[in-house]
Amino acid sequence: MSDDLDKSGRDGENLPAADPIADPGLPEHQWRPTDVDPAQERRAERQVTGMFLTAALLFVLFVVAYFAVEVDAIIFDYSASNIALGVTLGGGLLLIGMGIIQWAKKLMADHEMVEMRHPAASSKEDREAVMKDINAGIEESTLGRRPMIRNSLLLSLGALAAPSVVLLRDLGPLPYDQESTVWEPGMRVVNDVSGLPIRPSEIEVGQLVNAQPAIFFPQDGEEEAEISGHSQLAPKAKAAVIVVRMRPEDITPEAGKENWGIDGILCFSKICTHVGCPISLWERQTHHLLCPCHQSTYDLADNGKVIFGPAHRPLPQLPLMLDSEGYLVAQSDFLDIQGPSYPEIARHQEKLDSES
Structure with missing residues (x-):
């Protein structure tokens, strides 16, 4: 756990750097259950170890699934191979991440540090000037007094999501209805x-x-073919x-x-x-x-x-x-x-x- 002392004055006003404070007024340190209870510590260690071992098993199962599951096999209308590979690899990576988080939160060393830093906030005058400009812009836009414009703007921004659906659909044909082309008997x-x-x-x-x-x-003399009213590119x-x-x-x-x-x-x-x-x-x-x-x-x-x-x-x-x-x-x-x-x-x- 880390607490930083700000070498700035109240409201972010920049002041000359002060000497470190011997007692900054931090609350008494709260020990974790794993720090004071050996049984809890062993339990957490077993949990983390179990996650890592399960992840290793899933990685082995990934290799097994790669060779054992038929590529054309279907489960719940989806590729069984993709499901098996995704679950084993994704599950293993997830468990490693969860294990590392549990390890850090419950078992790694827990001590407090006090570290000096430079002030990060802008001065009070700068913040007041920015807020003044923002409020002036809102006032000049008359957005608060014109709900019809405001609501229509929000509606138009919400409708902006509709073109994205069309654009995504237009990235390529769906994987069906591909059993026919323009070829016909006798076509050269x-x-x-x-x-x-x-x-x-x-x-x-x-x-x-x-x-x-x-x-x-x-x-010569023939008109350009029209295919079902669509562009000729796809056909x-x-x-x-x-x-x-x-x-x-x-x-x-x-x-x-x-x-x-x-x-x-x-x-x-x-x-x-x-x-x-x-x-x-x-x-x-x-x-x-x-x-x-x-x-x-x-x-x-x-x-x-x-x-x-x-x-x-x-x-x-x-x-x-x-x-x-x-x-x-x-x-x-x-x-x-x-x-x-x-x-x-x-x-x-x-x-x-x-x-x-």
Whole structure:
């Protein structure tokens, strides 16, 4: 416990520094129960030790949960892995903090100190001058005599919270309703820079082309597409794809996807299924696609399967065919959900798979 003596006069007036006072008039020191009762001291020591030991156990359980709890496991509609890791790590840190506080309050040395310090308060004249200016400003604003203005100001400041809700909502799409894009049967796959449609003969083995649906590149005389009355930015980013060509013998399609490519040309979503980063880092020799954000790696020769990194779902594939003029077009929209691997998306994907 520490008490400071102020070397200032009454009302904060600055006076010459005084000599230390032998008896400043402090009340008699009150000893803590742990200072006078050995049983209480031992009890407090056991409490602090118990907190530290429990924290150590929680840290061990954190490591166990990291390896034992399945990432896709769900409890109370939330990720069981996140809950287990958060409770164990957070609980351990909380107990360490509580133990240190109890240790300091009940068991560390308790003695009083008297320490001289310089005056911290402004002089009485300075304080009076500041209050005079404040009161003059309030009086000149007529705030007290105009309740309508005052109340409307308070209402407007309170309503300022509403835009924050909209801005937070606008940070990104919610993790559902992502099962469809603008791709439709017969829609051409076009280069995302030039907007030109793509023929198979224009893509070499090992090449990657960034592409978009033709709806975002109106031809001469066509009006710009309007997507559900919204900005094209979100639908365009969501529908972005990459087109790659491999030797047909290197591709191992899943059952039902044997006719999704054209002579080794396959089309996949450009959106990483981890947190939604755009990806196009292509390793032509290994047929691997690497996400630059967190190094999730997909094998495009094996149906976009994840072979490394934090992603948990394969990269969605867009089925391709040729139109009457020999250009690449979509057979349909993606059959898998686009976007990051939120638990809600994983459950919805399972529902779609069970229904198909």
